[in-house]
Structures are given as structure tokens and as C-alpha cells.
Amino acid sequence: EGALNNGLCKLMLVHRFPGQPRLCSSQSLEVRSSPRAAAGNKGEGRGAELLEPPPRRLGRVKSLHEMPGPNTLYNLYEFFWKDGFGRIHEIQQKHTQEYGKIFKSHFGPQFVVSIADRDMVAQVLRAEGRAPQRANMESWQEYRDLRGRATGLISAEGEQWLKMRSVLRQKILKPKDVAVYSEGVNEVITDLIKRIHTLRSQEEDGETVTNVNNLFFKYSMEGVATILYECRLGCLENNIPQQTVEYIEALELMFSMFKTTMYAGAIPKWLRPLIPKPWREFCRSWDGLFKFSKI
Incomplete structure (x- = not known):
């Protein structure tokens, strides 16, 4: 999927709590009612309510420390010694198969969370608001400071x-x-x-x-x-x-x-x-x- 090539973008992880506005148009991100509950909605009186299953409880939100991903030494070897930046799409696909749709990576001082699912990416982007905080562009900003140049549309935040x-x-x-x-x-x-x-x-x-x-x-x-x-x-x-x-x-x-x-x-x-x-x-x-x- 094209979402795999979105690659190494620093993204804010979003968890949908009860009562929070819907952030994504995709139905794949929503908790769906079971057929049994759907049938209950069409039933009569209190009997239908008794048939409806209890609401699904959301699990504990895992921390970044618990998030899976390749270790730092592996990344240094893969990307710097074997020129992994030239085949990033292949490495992203491999990491998605090994660690799932959300995983973390370290590139020297850079810490990156990758999301390899288009619906999840859409959910994150819709939650960012009118003025998003995008991928880390510290090197771009450092160059402009070094040369005394103003920030442009691409590097502005x-x-x-x-x-x-x-x-x-x-x-x-x-x-x-x-x-x-x-x-x-x-x-x-x-x-x-x-x-x-x-x-x-x-x-x-x-x-x-x-x-x-x-x-x-x-x-x-x-x-x-x-x-x-x-x-x-x-x-x-x-x-x-x-x-x-x-x-x-x-x-x-x-x-x-x-x-x-x-x-x-x-x-x-x-x-x-x-x-x-x-x-x-x-x-x-x-x-x-x-x-x-x-x-």
C-alpha cells in the first residue's frame, strides 16, 4: 500500500477515548456493534436492551517505551553501513511485517514513530488541527540560521x-x-x-x-x-x-x-x-x- 511509503514521518499517536469526536471517516477504525446487538436494537421493549452486550472497554494505552521497533545498533548498520536510505520502502515493509503497523526507530539523535496504515495516518492528520506540527526539520532550520535565511513554507511550523x-x-x-x-x-x-x-x-x-x-x-x-x-x-x-x-x-x-x-x-x-x-x-x-x- 502507498501508506507504507509514507515512511519516517514523526507523527503524534492518537487514541480515541469515549466521547471524543470522530477523527476518521474510515469505518475500520470504529468499534462495530455485533449482529446480536444490532438485532436487539430492532427488538421490542426492555427485552431488546437485555440482549445488547455491555460496551467494549478500551485497553490501557501503551507508552512509547513499550512500542516495538528495531534497535538503534541495527538501524545504524542498516541505514548507514548498507545505505538503507536508498531502499527505505523495502525496510519499511520488512519492519511492518515484524513489528506491526505502528513502530518506533532511532536514527542517531532522531526518534521516529512510523505508521504503516492509511486509515491510522488519516486519523492522525485529522487530529492535528489547523496548524500541525509536522516532521522534524531541525537540519533545515539550522541551515537557514547558518545562512541567515528566512523560514519557508516547507520548513515553517x-x-x-x-x-x-x-x-x-x-x-x-x-x-x-x-x-x-x-x-x-x-x-x-x-x-x-x-x-x-x-x-x-x-x-x-x-x-x-x-x-x-x-x-x-x-x-x-x-x-x-x-x-x-x-x-x-x-x-x-x-x-x-x-x-x-x-x-x-x-x-x-x-x-x-x-x-x-x-x-x-x-x-x-x-x-x-x-x-x-x-x-x-x-x-x-x-x-x-x-x-x-x-x-
């Missing part, structure tokens, strides 16, 4: 995030406003089709297109730039401008963001002089993105 999100929703998230961008996006789609024909003509069989992921990555960049920057980057041209090439490289590094961020955040500051590469790459990718945004 709480009321600050809500304020930015409200502004964005007015401009780009309403369905009726999306049509404004259709002409520019259609031009990008036309260029993508032309690029595919060009790449096919360059192959021996005249049909195969290799490295499709890279092609659609550039297409996505071009489409987003058309909307956000109101300009074309040239990602789908035969000769891509050098500034755009540098931007693509920075984005490719940052879009392996999960891996880059986890490596940078999992290594304590005092270890960075001994293991400098993760934090250096993390900062370099962000530097490239901000550099391009100023052009």
Missing part, C-alpha cells in the same frame, strides 16, 4: 506555516484558478513530446527512451517554473543553459532530500568534523537552490 499556507491557497490551490496556468503548462507538454521524439530518433532502434526518470524530472521542473517563476528554464532543450544545469544538479541532490536530510540530521554536530560529507552536501544543495532563485 504552527501559526507561521498556517499564515503562509493561507496566502498560497488564495493564489494557486483553488481549482478555478488552475486554468490560468493551462496555456503555459500545455506548452511545456508540447516540448516534452518533441523531446521524446528527438531522444527516440537518437537510439539504434528508433523507439527506446532511456533514463525516463531524468526526462520527467526535467519536465516537472519546467512545468513548476512556468507557474512559480513565470518563465522557462530550458530543461527540455537540446542544449540546456549552464545556470539551469546547475539548478538541476542542486535539485537532484535535494530531491534525494529524504536521504540527504536524514544523513545530515542523524549525525551529531560534534561528529561533523570527522564525517563532514553529509552536512556539506546538504548545505551545498540548498546553496545551489537559493543561488538560482536570485537570478
Whole structure:
């Protein structure tokens, strides 16, 4: 299920107590009445009430200490020695089979609770309110403090995030406003089709297109730039401008963001002089993105 790929997001565990408002539309999370009780509801008078079973009691809520999950040494070996961040979906599936739909993990100083059930994830998200506390972004915030940059929509939290999100929703998230961008996006789609024909003509069989992921990555960049920057980057041209090439490289590094961020955040500051590469790459990718945004 796609929920398994939601992966390592820090989530607040929610338990539904009696009288609490319903948090999820899924019936799989609700305590269902037995057929016997249902029949009793259709019965007559007091006899039906006697047939109704007593209400189900909720068990004790387990603490985080009791929650199952892989030990810290195993995680360090799996993710850092065997490059587990590159196959996180496989590890998540394995852990779900071993520990269940809710389990905990440690990644250096980072403590993470994973939820591998779409209904449970929906329940948590609906319980967060208007200004949610999302995944830990300490490394993102540290970079901005280091470079003196303001917090953006992706790394903002709480009321600050809500304020930015409200502004964005007015401009780009309403369905009726999306049509404004259709002409520019259609031009990008036309260029993508032309690029595919060009790449096919360059192959021996005249049909195969290799490295499709890279092609659609550039297409996505071009489409987003058309909307956000109101300009074309040239990602789908035969000769891509050098500034755009540098931007693509920075984005490719940052879009392996999960891996880059986890490596940078999992290594304590005092270890960075001994293991400098993760934090250096993390900062370099962000530097490239901000550099391009100023052009």
C-alpha cells in the first residue's frame, strides 16, 4: 500500500477515548456493534436492551517505551553501513511485517514513530488541527540560521506555516484558478513530446527512451517554473543553459532530500568534523537552490 511509503514521518499517536469526536471517516477504525446487538436494537421493549452486550472497554494505552521497533545498533548498520536510505520502502515493509503497523526507530539523535496504515495516518492528520506540527526539520532550520535565511513554507511550523499556507491557497490551490496556468503548462507538454521524439530518433532502434526518470524530472521542473517563476528554464532543450544545469544538479541532490536530510540530521554536530560529507552536501544543495532563485 502507498501508506507504507509514507515512511519516517514523526507523527503524534492518537487514541480515541469515549466521547471524543470522530477523527476518521474510515469505518475500520470504529468499534462495530455485533449482529446480536444490532438485532436487539430492532427488538421490542426492555427485552431488546437485555440482549445488547455491555460496551467494549478500551485497553490501557501503551507508552512509547513499550512500542516495538528495531534497535538503534541495527538501524545504524542498516541505514548507514548498507545505505538503507536508498531502499527505505523495502525496510519499511520488512519492519511492518515484524513489528506491526505502528513502530518506533532511532536514527542517531532522531526518534521516529512510523505508521504503516492509511486509515491510522488519516486519523492522525485529522487530529492535528489547523496548524500541525509536522516532521522534524531541525537540519533545515539550522541551515537557514547558518545562512541567515528566512523560514519557508516547507520548513515553517504552527501559526507561521498556517499564515503562509493561507496566502498560497488564495493564489494557486483553488481549482478555478488552475486554468490560468493551462496555456503555459500545455506548452511545456508540447516540448516534452518533441523531446521524446528527438531522444527516440537518437537510439539504434528508433523507439527506446532511456533514463525516463531524468526526462520527467526535467519536465516537472519546467512545468513548476512556468507557474512559480513565470518563465522557462530550458530543461527540455537540446542544449540546456549552464545556470539551469546547475539548478538541476542542486535539485537532484535535494530531491534525494529524504536521504540527504536524514544523513545530515542523524549525525551529531560534534561528529561533523570527522564525517563532514553529509552536512556539506546538504548545505551545498540548498546553496545551489537559493543561488538560482536570485537570478
